[in-house]
Structures are given as C-alpha cells and as structure tokens.
Amino acid sequence: MKAGGNSKVEIWLGYLLDAMQLAVKTFLFKAYKLFLQCMEEDKHFRRVQWVMRPDVQAQAVTVVGSILWTKTTEDDIAMHGDEPCEGLTISLHEHVSNLADLTKEVAKLDMEPKKRKAVVALITQDVHYRDILEELIADQVESPNDFKWQMQLRYNFEASTDQVKVKQVNAELGYANEYMGCTTRLVITPLTDRCWMTITGAL
Numbered sequence: 001m002k003a004g005g006n007s008k009v010e011i012w013l014g015y016l017l018d019a020m021q022l023a024v025k026t027f028l029f030k031a032y033k034l035f036l037q038c039m040e041e042d043k044h045f046r047r048v049q050w051v052m053r054p055d056v057q058a059q060a061v062t063v064v065g066s067i068l069w070t071k072t073t074e075d076d077i078a079m080h081g082d083e084p085c086e087g088l089t090i091s092l093h094e095h096v097s098n099l100a101d102l103t104k105e106v107a108k109l110d111m112e113p114k115k116r117k118a119v120v121a122l123i124t125q126d127v128h129y130r131d132i133l134e135e136l137i138a139d140q141v142e143s144p145n146d147f148k149w150q151m152q153l154r155y156n157f158e159a160s161t162d163q164v165k166v167k168q169v170n171a172e173l174g175y176a177n178e179y180m181g182c183t184t185r186l187v188i189t190p191l192t193d194r195c196w197m198t199i200t201g202a203l
Contacts, residue, residue, distance in 0.1 A: 021177040024059065028177070029162050031060035032067060048101035051119060058118035058182035063164065063175070065122055066155035069095075069129050074144050074154075077136070085137045092133045099126050114182045121185040128188040153196050171200040 034056065038045045047068075051061055072091055079087030105111065106119045132152060141148050147169075154167045155175070164175035186192075 020179050024177040024179050025162070027057050028060050028063055028164065028175075031056050032064045032157055035064060035068065046101055047098050048105055051102070051122065052105060052115065054115075058114065058121065059180050061118045061122050062125055062185070063155065065125060066153075067157050067164065069126075070154040070156060073129075073133065073136075074149070077141060077144050077146075077149060085140055085142065088133060088137050088141070092130070092137065095126065095130055095133060099123065099130065102126065117182050117184060121183070124185045124187060151193070151197060153193070153200070166200070168197055168200040171203060173200065173203060 031050075034053075035047075035050050038050055050056060072094075073088070076087030076091040083089070102119055102123050106116060106123065111119070136148060139146075139148050143149075150169050152168065156165045156167060157163075158165055164177075166173045166175055
C-alpha cells in the first residue's frame with residue numbers, strides 16, 4: 001500500500017473520520033435538545049424517561065448525562081440559601097432519586113441488551129457523581145471557583161458552536177466526537193480522577 005497523505009485509502013479514511021465525528025456530534029446535539037424539550041413540556045418529567053427512549057443512543061446517555069450534571073451542580077454551588085450548601089443538598093437528593101429510577105429499570109428482565117448496557121454505564125457514572133456531591137457538601141464548597149469543584153472533569157455544551165467542551169482545572173478540551181458505541185464502564189475511583197487531571201493537564 002502506498003504511504004503518504006495523498007493515497008486514496010488515506011483520503012477515504014479522512015472522509016470516514018469526518019463523517020463519524022459529524023454523526024456523533026449530531027446525535028449528541030439532538031439528545032441534549034430532546035431532554036431540554038421534554039423538561040419544558042412536562043413538569044413531572046423524569047430523566048429515566050429520556051434515558052429509556054429508543055432514539056437516545058448509549059453514548060449520548062453518558063455524555064449528555066455529564067453535561068446535565070455539570071450544569072446543575074455548578075448552578076447549585078452558586079445558590080446561596082439559608083443553610084450552607086443548600087443547593088447542593090437539594091441536588092444530591094434529586095441525584096439519588098434518579099439513581100433509584102435507573103436501578104428499578106435495570107432490574108427488569110425484559111430490558112433490551114444494548115439499553116441495559118447504556119443504563120449500567122450511566123449508573124456507574126452517576127454513583128461517582130453522587131460521591132462527588134457528597135464531598136462538595138462535606139467540604140462546604142460554595143463557589144464554582146473553589147478548587148474542589150474545578151478539579152472535577154466537567155462537561156459543558158456551548159450553544160454558540162453546538163460543541164461539547166471538557167474542562168478540568170485550567171485545561172479546556174473540545175470533545176472529539178469519536179464513536180464509542182454501546183460499551184460497559186469501569187468503576188470510577190479517586191485514582192481515576194487523579195489520572196484524568198494529569199492527562200488533561202498534559203494536553
């Protein structure tokens with residue numbers, strides 16, 4: 001096979017990469033907008049209803065889940081009520097309730113295998129986010145600029161560019177929109193957090 005950037009194979013692979021990234025970006029955008037739309041239309045809407053929709057892909061479930069958690073947590077940190085970390089405490093209760101919804105769904109025997117994988121991956125992610133919320137409350141974090149919050153891997157959706165940005169401490173990276181498929185997820189530990197911080201800092 002001829003090497004070099006002008007070979008037909010490499011050009012084709014470049015087109016394939018562009019098409020993959022556009023497809024992933026598109027279904028992430030649609031899933032995010034769908035969630036916001038459902039929230040606006042139904043005040044009793046539960047996140048699990050969105051998760052279980054057949055048109056919401058597994059990768060969208062975890063990525064959009066991270067975006068929503070980041071925005072909600074950041075807003076709740078900035079909320080100053082009568083009690084310390086009042087907003088975070090409310091957020092923790094809602095988060096635990098969402099986890100309970102997912103646990104009920106995954107216990108059903110008739111769940112479609114791919115959707116089960118997506119839900120289990122989201123549960124793993126949500127358990128980690130629950131632990132972070134508990135730590136933020138224990139440390140009485142009351143500012144989005146607090147290092148305890150800044151050190152977390154945070155996903156943000158930029159409406160001006162329809163792009164997902166990943167932030168951690170001073171690092172800011174664009175989400176690469178690489179197709180990951182419907183995969184399982186390993187348990188996230190404090191060591192995982194430290195590894196992410198090292199990697200994002202290096203990039």
